[in-house]
Amino acid sequence: MIFPPTFKQLKYLTALHRTNHFGKAAALCHVTQSTLSAGIQELESLLGAQLVERTKRNVMFTAIGQEVVRRAQKILNDVEDLTSMAAAAKDPLTGIVRLGIIPTIAPFILPRIMPAIRADLPGIELHLREDKSSELCELIRTGDLDLVLYALPYACGEVVEMPLFEDPFVAAYPPGKAPGKTIRRDQISQEKLLLLEEGHCLRDHALAACALMGKSAEAALAGTSLHTIVQMVAAGHGITLLPGMAVEAGLAADAGVEVASFSDATPVRTIGLIWRHTNPRATTFEALGRTIQRVMRPSEAKSDRARGAA
Structure with missing residues (x-):
């Protein structure tokens, strides 16, 4: 008689795939590392296929292991959604x-x-x-x-x-450097632009706005957070594009930078x-x-x- 995989085995496998580390996966599942390792080995025996290549330094999933992870995650999501559906039906x-x-x-x-x-x-x-x-x-x-x-x-x-x-962008300038309360898009095309580092979607939206303004992405300097960027602007290192909600929350005022809205087409993020x-x-x-x-x-x-x- 062939027994199906258990939910615990599938959770162990997906946790290992997520963390790529037996110790971290065990902590994520709130079990010991030996328990998690044994559970995955049982799953491999049950399926008759090696899912994970184990070395002293690396954890690598085989091709069949990658496919099992994909399907296991869908099964686990479906089970969680089933539970949520029952709870949502009540209230x-x-x-x-x-x-x-x-x-x-x-x-x-x-x-x-x-x-x-x-x-x-x-x-x-x-x-x-x-x-x-x-x-x-x-x-x-x-x-x-x-x-x-x-x-x-x-x-x-x-x-x-x-x-x-929609959250509109505004241009932020060092103190006393804003050309006015409103500006045209072409007025920032020659400015040194400060943006967030790679990996932040705000950077991508700002670069899309830059393209509309004829601004070269290569000229942009990177910062780790909006607060860092605003401090760099305040110190005179360039200008930036700030989300309207950040300005409404006082980010620009607290740093002492000046802001100008766009008088022509306003770049926005949704x-x-x-x-x-x-x-x-x-x-x-x-x-x-x-x-x-x-x-x-x-x-x-x-x-x-x-x-x-x-």
Whole structure:
């Protein structure tokens, strides 16, 4: 009689694939390393195939191992979604929601939306994770997050996207250097531009805006965070493009830099939510999205409600 793999075995395997380290995978699964290793060996014996190549320094998955991981992750996600579906059927506006959020949004939006979420959705308990877009996408794929709040578009596989509002960019100058309260796009084409380092989606959106302005990406210097970039601008090392929500939160004023909005076509990034298309808690996530939209852009939320009524 052939027995099917157990959920524990599949969890052990996917955890090893995620961490590429037996000790870290064991810690992630809250078991000893020997327990995790034995579970994976049992899975290999059960399937009659070697899934992992083990050396003293490296963990490498075989071709069949990669395919088993892919299918195992789908099975684990389906089981979790089944459990979530049963809980959501009782009351969709209760329970834990694991929300990922990127660093160029989190500090500027959370103080504004958290009180409204507690008031509108008191049965929801948010567990927050801040990370880069690529990492959050992986956590959505593996089922470690339910929901991600970041800038769209961003390729993240088979997900549902819920655009919420547009966040316009403004130009930030050293003190006394802004040419005026408003500028044209071509006025920054010759400036030294400071952007975030590779890996931040805000950099990609800013570079897309630069292309519209005839600005060369090669001329851009890199910083590790928006706060670092603003301090560099304040010290006279160049200019940058800041998200409107960061300016509204006081980032520019606190650093003493001057900002100018665009008098012609304004570059923007679209802020939205994503979740796995198989996740059955869409009603919960849409309710969260409506609350965020109401707080951040009341006029847009009102227009959406009017269109819905029509």
